[in-house]
Amino acid sequence: MTTAPDNSATPTANDSASAELRRGLIAAVLARTADCLAALFRTPTEDAGLNESRYTLLDALRRMPEGTSTQAGLAQALLQSESNLSTLLERMQQDGLISRVRSTTDRRKTLIGLAPAGSDALLRADYLRDRVAARLLASLNDDRARDLYLTLLTLLQQLESELGLDQRSQTATPNLVRTHSASDGVVPAPHWPTQTSATATQVSSTTNGQQP
Incomplete structure (x- = not known):
């Protein structure tokens, strides 16, 4: 008896179309x-x-x-x-x-x-x-916030690459590592990796602990 091939793991045109729709x-x-x-x-x-x-x-x-x-x-x-x-x-x-x-x-x-x-x-x-x-x-805890940040940063880098910004400009990606002054003092920048050369310069936006 001949067994029919299992094509369940083989991508179909419908699968590709569904993936495009999801994206x-x-x-x-x-x-x-x-x-x-x-x-x-x-x-x-x-x-x-x-x-x-x-x-x-x-x-x-x-x-x-x-x-x-x-x-x-x-x-x-x-x-x-x-x-x-x-x-x-x-x-x-x-x-x-x-x-x-x-x-x-x-x-x-x-x-x-x-x-x-x-x-x-x-x-x-x-x-x-x-x-x-x-x-x-x-509503996001620290882990979910970090995961979201890194996912969006990866996407941003891909978009900049598509636009050619990663090659033409070292300032294309926003510098997300910065500090600011809050009412209760200076808040340190988040310790999340930027993973991009475009953010090599850290911006410090402080006003001696005073609220702007």
Whole structure:
């Protein structure tokens, strides 16, 4: 008697289609999560005197290895064109949030950096946004929070690689290892590995233990 071959372990077209649908669902959930986080961060960011565009730009500047960047470098890190940044940079300079000076090594280049008012606003926004994040993620214990962090970081690295950012920029990946000031003192940065060369520079956002 001939026994029929067992094809249960052999992937079928339906299996592949189902896998694609599941991954598409993950992408949809991530996109919706990003939208919700942006909405929830809007109020604390505005309470600090910023909007999301300004916060993101200031955050990118503080992650630059030298603390300054050209407009082209900023555009690359923010996944935008230089022309799209021009008006925003002009207005932020007028408001005293950023500074622009000529490079001492290449006079053709203008370097953009954080002005004191920009650093202060960034610290205030960090503190308020972190409070919102702590409330939203309070249901996760330390192990689940770490697992989620590492999973998302792995995905982020893959996305940056797809965009070519891992080769073109050392500041593409957000520097997630930082500290901030809380009402009861300075809070240490989480001891979670970043596993990326793009976060080699640790950012310390402290104000001598005072609440921003």
